[in-house]
Amino acid sequence: MNMNCIAIDDEPLALQLLKSYIEKIDFLQLENLFTDGLQGKEYLENHPVDLLFLDIQMPDITGIQLFSSLKEKPLVIFTTAFSNYAAEGFNLDAVDYLVKPFHFERFEKAVNKAKELQEFRLNKTKENDFLFVKYDYQWNKIYFNDIVLIEALDDYIKIYQKDTHPILIHMSMKAIMEKLPESLFLRVHRSYIVSIDKIKSWNKNSIQISDQEITISNTYQKQVQEVLESRLK
Template sequence: MKCVVIDDEPLALQLVQNYIGKTEGLELVAKFTDTVEAGDFLEKNPVDLLFLDVQMPDENGLQFFSRLENKPMVIFTTAYSQFAVEGFNLDAIDYLLKPFDYARFEKAVNKAKDFSLYRQNKENSEGFLFVKYNYQWTKIYYKDIELIEALDDYIKIYVEPKPILVHMSMKAVSEKLPESKFIRAHRSYIVPVDKIKSWNKNTINIGNKVIPISYTYQKQVTELLQKKLD
């Protein structure tokens, strides 16, 4: 993955550069101490991953990243923990609190690698999606999903050992899931095909639950499940 580091502290900049140099799969293509030069470079040179300090002299890293048109994956670095929530609201891969050691850096990079792999292999039968849960990106394998239920502005993803509640719309999660493996049966339910025990035109039986099939989705549900029988 091609990386850029932005930090106004020379020692911090050098530290991240050293960590990148010892990490397999990372290539440092540029480093900057101000956001103006960094912005000009990123406009012309797309990269995969950005290590970005939050506290910068002219413009903080959060503001800088939010205005980028083509946003790479980003890992924020800062000495101030109060920016963590805002960082994750910008879909940050991770948030490194200074001073951080190589083990913590490597953990953040592995998240970026996983997320990159997910985007490249969405249709993989052993695929997964990433959702923001407890202020971090959490990997959920398709095969572990029992059911997805809409709850106002949240979705409830049924996985073991307990369901997780994620601030996301059903439309957004539908776009992340392979159509061949998941069925939108109702405005409030998405069902994994391989967990279905039985079905008719009005209901789907999955585990110990009976999921209604709304009229809006009856045709596409029937067509997809019929294909599985052919």
């Protein structure tokens, strides 16, 4: 799968370095380079791309302002000399954040991540065996088979996985449930989603999963019973 891309940076030398890196990646097709942020913005409004390499500190318009203004947002990798913008960049769902100067190996890691995300977007209507979630300031792949249960914690969710530590993600239960296959996961409580395959035992009021006993709330009792009893047939 090829990805067409452009780069916007007010420093010509930085653009030339990006160009040389891009040309080393087989699946990247460089469409254009811009030292003027406003010209780059105008180009993007008329020529959608898959991936955008974008500097943050530029005259006339910052990279953050430019990307926020786009109606059709491509995957973006921010490239900047200022690490203090990292949190703001990732709040815009950036694929990665490269702090100058960066070596080719670091660049390659970022674009490979972009490729995985693009493939996921293109195949999202198919039955995948994984999803991408954002934590530790980057997008990470989690396989459905590794998820044991998911717990709601205010504006966050905690994903418990087998053979590793739980991860905390800023996401609602509704949002994560929409990303999970109904055939594999079941909501049993306003605060819990469980992996059906990981259930050890169950009754009308609770489910035993891993070393935890999860209460089945009244709201979900009928649905849980129907789903689990269908597995007995």
